[in-house]
Amino acid sequence: MAPAPEVVVVAVTDQKKTSQTLLALGAAALAIPGIVTKAEAAAPVAEAALDYKFSAYREADLDSDKLAGGSASRFEIDSHLFRYVSPLGSDMDVAVDFAFEKMSGASPWFVLPGNNGPVQVMSGASIEEERTDLQVSLNRFVGKQLTVSALAGLSTENDYDAVNVGASVDYEIPDSQRTLSAGFGYSDDSLEPTDGRLLPDRVDTAEKTSFNMYVAATQIINARTVLQGSLSYASHDGFLSDPYKKFWVVDQSNALMDSRPDQREPLSLEFKLRHFVPATDSALHFDYRYFEDDWDIASHTTEMAWYQNLANGWQLVPSFRYYTQTQAYFYAPYFLSERGDGYGSSDYRLSPYGAISFRLKLSKDWGPVAANLEWESYRASADYSLDKVDVENPALVDFDILTFGVHVKL
Amino acid sequence: MTFYLKIFWLTLLLTAAGQTLALKLGEVAPAFTGPYLLAVEQGTEPSSAAEFDSATLSGQVVYVDFWASWCGPCRVSLPALNNIYQEFSAQGFNVVAINLNRDKNDALEFLNERPVVYPVIYDVQGQLPEVFGVKGMPTAFLLDREGRVRHIHEGFRPGEEVKLRELIAQLIKEP
Amino acid sequence: MKRIATAALVISAAALLQACGITEVKPWERDYLARPEMAWSPDAQTASQRGHVYFSKEASNGGASAGGGGCGCN
Numbered sequence: 001m002a003p004a005p006e007v008v009v010v011a012v013t014d015q016k017k018t019s020q021t022l023l024a025l026g027a028a029a030l031a032i033p034g035i036v037t038k039a040e041a042a043a044p045v046a047e048a049a050l051d052y053k054f055s056a057y058r059e060a061d062l063d064s065d066k067l068a069g070g071s072a073s074r075f076e077i078d079s080h081l082f083r084y085v086s087p088l089g090s091d092m093d094v095a096v097d098f099a100f101e102k103m104s105g106a107s108p109w110f111v112l113p114g115n116n117g118p119v120q121v122m123s124g125a126s127i128e129e130e131r132t133d134l135q136v137s138l139n140r141f142v143g144k145q146l147t148v149s150a151l152a153g154l155s156t157e158n159d160y161d162a163v164n165v166g167a168s169v170d171y172e173i174p175d176s177q178r179t180l181s182a183g184f185g186y187s188d189d190s191l192e193p194t195d196g197r198l199l200p201d202r203v204d205t206a207e208k209t210s211f212n213m214y215v216a217a218t219q220i221i222n223a224r225t226v227l228q229g230s231l232s233y234a235s236h237d238g239f240l241s242d243p244y245k246k247f248w249v250v251d252q253s254n255a256l257m258d259s260r261p262d263q264r265e266p267l268s269l270e271f272k273l274r275h276f277v278p279a280t281d282s283a284l285h286f287d288y289r290y291f292e293d294d295w296d297i298a299s300h301t302t303e304m305a306w307y308q309n310l311a312n313g314w315q316l317v318p319s320f321r322y323y324t325q326t327q328a329y330f331y332a333p334y335f336l337s338e339r340g341d342g343y344g345s346s347d348y349r350l351s352p353y354g355a356i357s358f359r360l361k362l363s364k365d366w367g368p369v370a371a372n373l374e375w376e377s378y379r380a381s382a383d384y385s386l387d388k389v390d391v392e393n394p395a396l397v398d399f400d401i402l403t404f405g406v407h408v409k410l
Numbered sequence: 411m412t413f414y415l416k417i418f419w420l421t422l423l424l425t426a427a428g429q430t431l432a433l434k435l436g437e438v439a440p441a442f443t444g445p446y447l448l449a450v451e452q453g454t455e456p457s458s459a460a461e462f463d464s465a466t467l468s469g470q471v472v473y474v475d476f477w478a479s480w481c482g483p484c485r486v487s488l489p490a491l492n493n494i495y496q497e498f499s500a501q502g503f504n505v506v507a508i509n510l511n512r513d514k515n516d517a518l519e520f521l522n523e524r525p526v527v528y529p530v531i532y533d534v535q536g537q538l539p540e541v542f543g544v545k546g547m548p549t550a551f552l553l554d555r556e557g558r559v560r561h562i563h564e565g566f567r568p569g570e571e572v573k574l575r576e577l578i579a580q581l582i583k584e585p
Numbered sequence: 586m587k588r589i590a591t592a593a594l595v596i597s598a599a600a601l602l603q604a605c606g607i608t609e610v611k612p613w614e615r616d617y618l619a620r621p622e623m624a625w626s627p628d629a630q631t632a633s634q635r636g637h638v639y640f641s642k643e644a645s646n647g648g649a650s651a652g653g654g655g656c657g658c659n
Contacts, residue, residue, distance in 0.1 A: 220615075
């Protein structure tokens with residue numbers, strides 16, 4: 001290196017003793033790889049890692065005053081989740097996700113008019129089901145600005161099979177603080193409902209296809225804030241009814257099979273904000289989604305989380321989610337007479353309601369190994385709805401999820 | 411659908427970002443001085459007066475590497491560079507790493523896990539990356555014996571040290 | 586009317602951003618942004634499982650994602 005005309009002097013900084021606490025925090029910041037915002041040159045993950053999670057999902061029993069028949073105890077799901085992430089060659093990385101779930105419990109069947117509002121008839125026998133899901137995604141980093149991803153997955157349950165594929169691109173505009181993304185997904189589902197061949201009004205087999213696409217823009221606002229806006233569109237075609245649900249028609253004194261249009265087109269607009277607070281060593285997450293579809297359903301989802309880093313690799317994350325939706329145009333708790341178009345559903349998921357959910361996550365990082373424990377409590381009610389609800393569906397669900405996870409660097 | 415797309419693009423157009431100047435290939439890199447993060451001998455805390463001066467590397471092939479502990483690819487580049495440094499240091503090759511961490515303790519922790527034997531200096535004000543024109547993390551500038559920039563290495567992926575080794579071997583042979 | 590409200594919301598958000606100003610952030614100043622807790626989904630596993638739960642218990646789903654497995658839960 002030859003002497004050059006210009007000499008740049010770096011400011012001399014103070015030489016304080018290394019604080020043990022800060023060392024530990026530094027380690028924590030490095031340990032958990034994730035899908036990081038494109039703040040550094042886009043690159044594959046540096047190290048392979050394995051994650052395992054066990055989660056117990058429990059739905060609360062139906063209130064006895066809302067139950068007209070069947071079992072009051074609802075769904076339980078025990079899940080085992082595995083995730084493996086690894087660099088692949090010099091410019092790729094791969095993620096493999098595997099889930100195995102065991103489900104059991106009764107589910108809402110149809111709704112009857114009652115003396116104090118509608119009451120729910122549940123399915124009698126406890127359903128026992130298993131679900132396995134495998135998803136593989138591949139990211140390729142082309143040059144410094146472009147990331148191309150492809151994914152494929154397979155999902156099976158006792159009564160259905162699904163395959164899905166998807167692809168996306170992220171492009172960081174050179175010398176800017178903006179990344180543009182676009183992607184699509186396609187899924188093909190085959191249903192073969194339990195007892196479909198025994199029950200005359202239950203469908204034997206059915207098909208459903210879904211296509212979705214999105215565009216997104218990510219903008220770095222300042223050294224501590226990043227914002228993402230996205231727009232997505234989906235199209236679902238085929239059998240979109242619930243083969244296990246019925247709706248009550250009063251003038252026929254009969255329950256008819258849940259029947260929905262065979263097409264649905266949702267649109268959603270989403271904003272996500274991430275803001276770092278150096279003074280408290282914490283990160284604020286704020287997400288908002290507006291959703292609407294051609295079934296007249298519109299919803300607002302707001303999520304806030306506070307990631308608080310603590311000493312010695314501990315982290316505490318409280319979060320809150322608020323959800324509110326309007327009803328599908330062919331929904332009613334029960335029908336006085338059949339609709340002219342033949343559609344009808346008493347599914348609580350198509351009813352007007354709101355839901356609040358609290359979550360608390362505690363994690364500890366030892367460097368090569370990390371562990372976390374998370375609890376979520378979800379409560380749905382017509383009272384939480386943004387719009388006034390005249391009649392609450394009796395089957396609105398409350399659930400709790402307890403999750404334990406370990407992360408191992410390989 | 412088209413309505414929402416219009417809003418989306420409008421939102422995009424409403425903002426813009428700036429440009430930075432950069433050191434180009436063939437240009438002579440500026441000389442610089444700066445405080446050591448770690449002394450050349452691994453593990454010892456440098457005295458407060460210890461300053462690195464690029465003039466001491468006059469006439470050598472130098473790899474100036476800008477890095478930070480939070481940068482993912484730096485976990486690949488630092489160990490790779492350490493190997494290259496040990497291989498070529500006797501033949502007039504040097505690595506100068508310029509750490510850009512906000513908190514130097516994070517950098518020290520990183521080096522504790524992935525030790526290097528080449529000099530690491532610390533630039534909390536971010537003056538050097540400005541002058542060199544660092545465009546991503548990590549970015550490195552390979553200087554020939556005349557101090558000219560011969561190669562700019564942005565990012566670092568596994569296996570890239572092979573090409574880098576060839577390039578360095580070639581520059582060392584130059585008079 | 587709903588559309589006008591949405592448009593007004595988005596455009597005012599963009600204008601607000603512009604007013605607050607986007608500051609230039611040098612590549613070496615992106616340490617906070619690169620932290621794992623600043624990721625869109627710091628815990629990909631839980632995020633996808635939770636997405637599946639909400640998807641099967643609520644009428645809304647979707648967002649900026651190419652993924653998502655099937656579900657027999659119409």
